[in-house]
Amino acid sequence: MSRPIRILIAKPGLDGHDRGAKVVALALREAGFEVIYTGLHQTADQIVEAALEEDVDAIGVSVLSGAHLTVARKISEKLRMARAEDKVVLFGGNIPAPDIPALKAVGVHEVFPTGSRFEAIEAFIRSAVASSRGGGQHA
Amino acid sequence: MPDDPRPVILESGIPVRPSYGPEAIADLDPARDLGQPGEFPFTRGIHPLMYRARPWTMRQYAGFGTPGETNERFKFLIGHGQNALNVAFDLPTQMGLDSDDPRSEGEVGRVGMAVNTLADLETAFAEIPIEKISVSLTMNAVAAPIMAMFFVVAEKHGLALSDLRGTCQNDMLKEYIGRGAWIFPVEPAMRLIGDTIEYCARNAPKYYPVSVCGYHIRESGANPVQEIAYAFCIARAYVRLGLERGLQVDEFADRISFNFDIFGNLFEQVAKFRAARRLWARILRDEFGAKLPATMQMKMIAGGGGGGLTIEQPENNIVRGAYYALISALSGAQTMALCSFDEAYTIPTEKAALVSLRTMQILAEEMGLCDTADPLAGSYYVEWLTNEMEKRIASEIRRVDEELGGIVRAIREGAIQRAVAQQAWRHEKGLQDGSIPKVGVNRYRMEEEPQEVELHAYNPRQAEESVRRLEERRAARDPQAVGRALEAVRGSAASGANVMPSMMEAARAYASLGEITRVLREVFGEFQEPVSL
Numbered sequence: 001m002s003r004p005i006r007i008l009i010a011k012p013g014l015d016g017h018d019r020g021a022k023v024v025a026l027a028l029r030e031a032g033f034e035v036i037y038t039g040l041h042q043t044a045d046q047i048v049e050a051a052l053e054e055d056v057d058a059i060g061v062s063v064l065s066g067a068h069l070t071v072a073r074k075i076s077e078k079l080r081m082a083r084a085e086d087k088v089v090l091f092g093g094n095i096p097a098p099d100i101p102a103l104k105a106v107g108v109h110e111v112f113p114t115g116s117r118f119e120a121i122e123a124f125i126r127s128a129v130a131s132s133r134g135g136g137q138h139a
Numbered sequence: 140m141p142d143d144p145r146p147v148i149l150e151s152g153i154p155v156r157p158s159y160g161p162e163a164i165a166d167l168d169p170a171r172d173l174g175q176p177g178e179f180p181f182t183r184g185i186h187p188l189m190y191r192a193r194p195w196t197m198r199q200y201a202g203f204g205t206p207g208e209t210n211e212r213f214k215f216l217i218g219h220g221q222n223a224l225n226v227a228f229d230l231p232t233q234m235g236l237d238s239d240d241p242r243s244e245g246e247v248g249r250v251g252m253a254v255n256t257l258a259d260l261e262t263a264f265a266e267i268p269i270e271k272i273s274v275s276l277t278m279n280a281v282a283a284p285i286m287a288m289f290f291v292v293a294e295k296h297g298l299a300l301s302d303l304r305g306t307c308q309n310d311m312l313k314e315y316i317g318r319g320a321w322i323f324p325v326e327p328a329m330r331l332i333g334d335t336i337e338y339c340a341r342n343a344p345k346y347y348p349v350s351v352c353g354y355h356i357r358e359s360g361a362n363p364v365q366e367i368a369y370a371f372c373i374a375r376a377y378v379r380l381g382l383e384r385g386l387q388v389d390e391f392a393d394r395i396s397f398n399f400d401i402f403g404n405l406f407e408q409v410a411k412f413r414a415a416r417r418l419w420a421r422i423l424r425d426e427f428g429a430k431l432p433a434t435m436q437m438k439m440i441a442g443g444g445g446g447g448l449t450i451e452q453p454e455n456n457i458v459r460g461a462y463y464a465l466i467s468a469l470s471g472a473q474t475m476a477l478c479s480f481d482e483a484y485t486i487p488t489e490k491a492a493l494v495s496l497r498t499m500q501i502l503a504e505e506m507g508l509c510d511t512a513d514p515l516a517g518s519y520y521v522e523w524l525t526n527e528m529e530k531r532i533a534s535e536i537r538r539v540d541e542e543l544g545g546i547v548r549a550i551r552e553g554a555i556q557r558a559v560a561q562q563a564w565r566h567e568k569g570l571q572d573g574s575i576p577k578v579g580v581n582r583y584r585m586e587e588e589p590q591e592v593e594l595h596a597y598n599p600r601q602a603e604e605s606v607r608r609l610e611e612r613r614a615a616r617d618p619q620a621v622g623r624a625l626e627a628v629r630g631s632a633a634s635g636a637n638v639m640p641s642m643m644e645a646a647r648a649y650a651s652l653g654e655i656t657r658v659l660r661e662v663f664g665e666f667q668e669p670v671s672l
Binding site for chain 1: 230231233234236242243244245246249250314317318319320321358359360449450451483484485560561563564567568571580594597668670672
């Protein structure tokens, strides 16, 4: 049996609207994931450090202020510097559709804007983590 | 009675019967429980004539970019008949950071206007008649320095503080539950609120130093009963702050107003507001010994409704906004604001803000809502539901007091945050499985909808402009006066003296908000968030 998927739910920057982050965290926990929530006002450095320390498979970043591109660039860069590009990075929140390609171009694997269904988020993480683990089975 | 074809349970957990008659309100004593409009317990509204004398105040939330751009939007809204302002600040300002702080990157001027020094507020309110247009400042963690800056602007407009009207949100306890713009730990944050309440009671008695926000608690997931219950627990904590300063309850408690949310089941919301007014009056009279009727009146802005709007089929939000405004008018709100139809996407465009303003104006001028006070009074259903809501709100308040150790401890330890997040999750599950109907989301959904919303463009150049203004101001001001003022702020923060006089000196010296907040952080430290879910 493979170990449960571990995910860090992160709230970067100054935006304090955490309803979406907490709701997704609770939904993923119910789906059997191990969920770590950072709390508010995290820097990109703190988020990447927490991801490494907690050895998570995925990072779910929630932004509602509109600053998602700035945040995504910083987190991707920190992950590259930490040689942790294998972590699956997801963005959620108030993200206009035209910004999604730009987010993917800087290394975000998938974007789940407000209103996304839990099962879609869950299914994507399972499949993306499976391929980033190389499909390898852990004992 | 025939079999019930479809059980109905309201969001607050109240089961509803297919019809109500006199027996449902047999224990209602109209003299005791309703009174006339303008009479205790104010169930029917706080003024005898209500909107017959004056329709509700219309106060759209606005502000973005530079103070100059915000000033233009203010003038646009006033030019179209809006008679009050509700100022949005960007996140760096809300968090006490200057525009050139590295933590401000990407956020300057994004969700509100950037304010660094007094000069920015001077620009934002240039040629705005703040003696007539009451200004509400949506500011919390650094409410004290921003209020001080605004008071200095008022002085420069030639207004005596004793005549100044307006409101500052200044409700920190709710920031820890929802919205999240907190900086300092709970105790110093409460102390700052106490300072502003005391300062205003003695110097600016017409100013509302605190607006207690059930709104953001509800937007974070709370049901209507939790919204009012937690807001009242918080408001009681602020009343106690005033009493601890040696003020009499009748000297200041009428200057604590409320900000509540309006989306959801129409009858449940109207009953919520009527119940809340009655309960607040009883709390002020029985718990705090208030003697003056004005002290017992729950004054509110009832508006927003953002939590009910959808990203799907955004134009449906115009219709929702109209129904939400109807709820607010049927509930006797003093002030109304509406989330605009594009707010699930963006800062409202000028067009969307105007649609919201016109919605309220149509309601006030065409639909007869201003003709007679509390028009739903006497309805078997509405009166029964009002009683039911009051009982449940009172019971949740008791639970916070008796089982959670009071609101301050419950927030410090995260108990309220957990309760609200759990409720938000249950609601979202209901939306996703369709048990909570939402048109365009789980009913009448349209696939591949084109997104036709015009997005408010974020201009990164406004950050450069904001930094340039700050640098110019730093070069022009008297550095020794700034240094002295900041030391005075430090002294008052550390000693426990009221911080407001030193904050006003710092504003006059054009000390920046970031500089003032840095001093406060050094004295007070930072809040450690309880992150357990």
